[in-house]
Amino acid sequence: MKTFDYVIKDEVGIHARPAGILVKEAKKYASTIRVVKDGKAAAATKLMALMGLGVKCGDTVQIQVEGADEDGAFEGIKAFFEANL
Amino acid sequence: MALDYRKCAEEIFSYLGGKENIVSAAHCATRLRLVIADNSKINKKALEEVEGVKGMFESNGQLQLIIGTGTVNKVYDEFLAVTGLTAASKADVKAAAAARAPLWKRILKVPGDVFVPILPAIVAAGLMMGLVEALGKAIPGFADTDWYGFLDMVSATAFAFLPVLVAISTARVFGGNIFLGAVVGLAMIHSSLLNAWNVGSTEAINSFFNVTDGVIPSWKLLCFTVKRVGYQGHVIPVILAVALMCVIEKWLHKHVPEMIDLFVTPLVTVLVTTFITFTVIGPVFSVFENWVLAGAQVLITVGYGIGSAVMGAIYPLTVVMGLHHMYNVIEAGMLSGDIGRNIWMPIASAANFAQFGACLAVAIRAHNAKTKAVALPSSLSASLGITEPAIFGVNFRFMKPFVCGMIGGAAGAWFGAITGIGATTYGVTGIPGLLAIDNVPVYVIMLAISAGVAFVLTWFVWKEEQPQTDTLNPESGKKDIANSTDINSTPGTSAADPKERSLFSPLKGNVIPGEEIPDETFASGVLGGGVGIEPAEGFVIAPFDGEISSVAETKHAIGITGPGEMEVLIHVGIDTVKMDGDGFEVFVAEGDKVKKGQKLMAFDIAKIKKAGYSSTTAVLLTNSDDFDDFRIIKTGSADYGEKLYTVEP
Secondary structure (H helix, E strand, O other): OEEEEEEOOOOOOOOHHHHHHHHHHHOOOOOEEEEEEOOEEEEOOOHHHHHHOOOOOOOEEEEEEEOOOHHHHHHHHHHHHHHHO | OOOOHHHHHHHHHHOOOOHHHEEEEEEOOOEEEEEEOOHHHOOHHHHHHOOOOOEEEEEOOEEEEEOOOOOHHHHHHHHHHHHOOOOOOHHHHHHHHOOOOOHHHHHHHHHHHHHHHHHHHHHHHHHHHHHHHHHHHHOOOHHHOHHHHHHHHHHHHHHHOHHHHHHHHHHHHOOOOHHHHHHHHHHHOOOOOEOHHHOOOHHHHHHHHOOOOOOOOEEEEOOEEEEOEOOOOOOHHHHHHHHHHHHHHHHHHHHOOHHHHHHHHHHHHHHHHHHHHHHHHHHHHHHHHHHHHHHHHHHOOOOOOHHHHHHHHHHHHHHHHOOHHHHHHHHHHHHHOOOOOEOHHHHHHHHHHHHHHHHHHHHHHOOOHHHHHHHHHHHHHHHOOOOHHHHHHHHHHHOHHHHHHHHHHHHHHHHHHHHOOOEOOOOOOOHHHHHOEOOHHHHHHHHHHHHHHHHHHHHHHOOOOOOOOOOOOOOOHHHHHHOOOOOOOOOOOOOOOOOOOEEEOOOOEEEEEHHHOOOHHHHHOOOOEEEEEEEOOOEEEOOOOEEEEEEOOOOOEEEEEOHHHOEEEEEOOOOHHHHOOOOEEEOOOOOOEEOOOOEEEEEOHHHHHHOOOOOOEEEEEOOHHHOOEEEEOOOEEEOOOOEEEEEEO
16 A cells, blocks of 8 residues: 655645546546545545545645555556645 | 537547457447447547547446537447447447347347336226226126226226327337327327227227228228228337337438428328338238137137137237237127137136236245336236236246246136136126126136146246346446446336435526536536536525535535435535635534435525626536436426436446
């Protein structure tokens, strides 16, 4: 499993739109990708769960990547967070 | 400017790594769904850039390109033309699901597919009709009462106009326009045609056509002679006619210029279909009917009850073909002829009662609640002599019970012939037949044999298949794509499902398709399929019984999980996250269980408008991909609680 921490810069946090594109991105990988905030985890492929985390701008989240293509997925998802969130 | 469908399809194709790389293609209401052999060969970046492609993602081994309602089918058609692939959509989707099933099996599946959606209309009506008619025979004078007349009319309606129901359902199965299908069905039982049940009655013919010779007049059309008889009680000719109609309609849609399409296509479709129906399909059936009739009359004279046994076996087949209404002619002939008794009735009774036995076995044996719910009333209706629901809704669909019923019918009919029982009237079978038979104890034994044999055989031979093996098979991508049934033409294979998986409008206002929400993210379908609502009032109620799965900090969006794991996002307004909760009030919290209709949120429409945002509210099924059949039922003006969309798992 590979993890990284990230501070959300997007002004609305992980809300509908950003959550939607995150789900779209996460579905590209075979690995399981989780977003953890304050000990609460959500699969990055589950829109409702992601929104349920209530991640706001300035919050720190941990992203966990685990699975067959975790190296590629890790790089991809990290780049995605930096570009979009 | 309209999208160049051809160009769009060609561009998509050019980025997919060659034809060999495409396993199969289908489309749903908004997306082109492709199964790709090797994902590394496709150029995803370029695909997203293609004009007309609003979004792209991969799911369940499928590459899905969001193209949009009304457009995707045209791009899809061009895509097939460009690639030379064969269609895997609409009616073919179901066929593709059973892709490896031989042709005859697929043909046998059609009546079932057609009948299942009709069942709610005919199962209870059949039972009611049987009861009313039985009471009319059992209680002296009841048949003359107003109540009898009324109840008989209401319960018989679905059967009297069965061809119309069959036509509509067939049009759905074959992907044609259901209203044109209805017109074809209506034409086949038009009131200027003699009711098919009356062809044996000279009186009826004379009074109907105002003639005296008892001969049904004909129309001369070109070199064809069309007898002016309707298709009441028929099923197969109607299915054939409407299936043909769908072929004609589709061909015309493709070849008629769009400008005159609306006028020319329906007109030509209906004209050509009805003409061929009345000149070719009808007469072929009529000849066939006469053969069956003549054959049946010879058959039952074969000695030692063997002929009757054979007739008892094939009787339900003739019901499937819609030929059984002809038998009134035989029965009437027997009563007025040398025999003086109706020895046909025991055969028909045995055959019908055997279908009851088989259907009852299914009703008891089945674990699937849906099957049970259909089989039980259908079997009761069959015991009263109305077998259509049992045959089409249950036995014929599963096939084995039908065959078991044929065997039971043969056994019973043989017994009836050997013992030489007969009836004093005609038109009744099953339990009501007790009132018409000349030897009640023997008749009861015959019914017991028929139903008993059919019941026991069905009990041991029939095994319940996993529910809907024909539409669900997640192991391979290819089959999976075949399951992505088209929203517009899916012939709801589980119309009688008591566990409703539907979303009822959480707002009052004007409902628009999800693709028309004035926001790219919502419209693209990235967040799932669904609708937008332009609210008339500032309230949100629960769209079903469920659990609140998320409430946005800024109070403008609520996630709710409901029946069948439907996960719905209700997002009030566009970009309203920026209002930071001002103008929104939420009455529930995450984890709350809510009841359908419970108030979830209030919002201030004027405030949203003042802040410069659209109040259009997205009501999206975020996991719509997880359902094979996601159907939007309603757009336009809607009140709270109106059904907007449904899913089937």
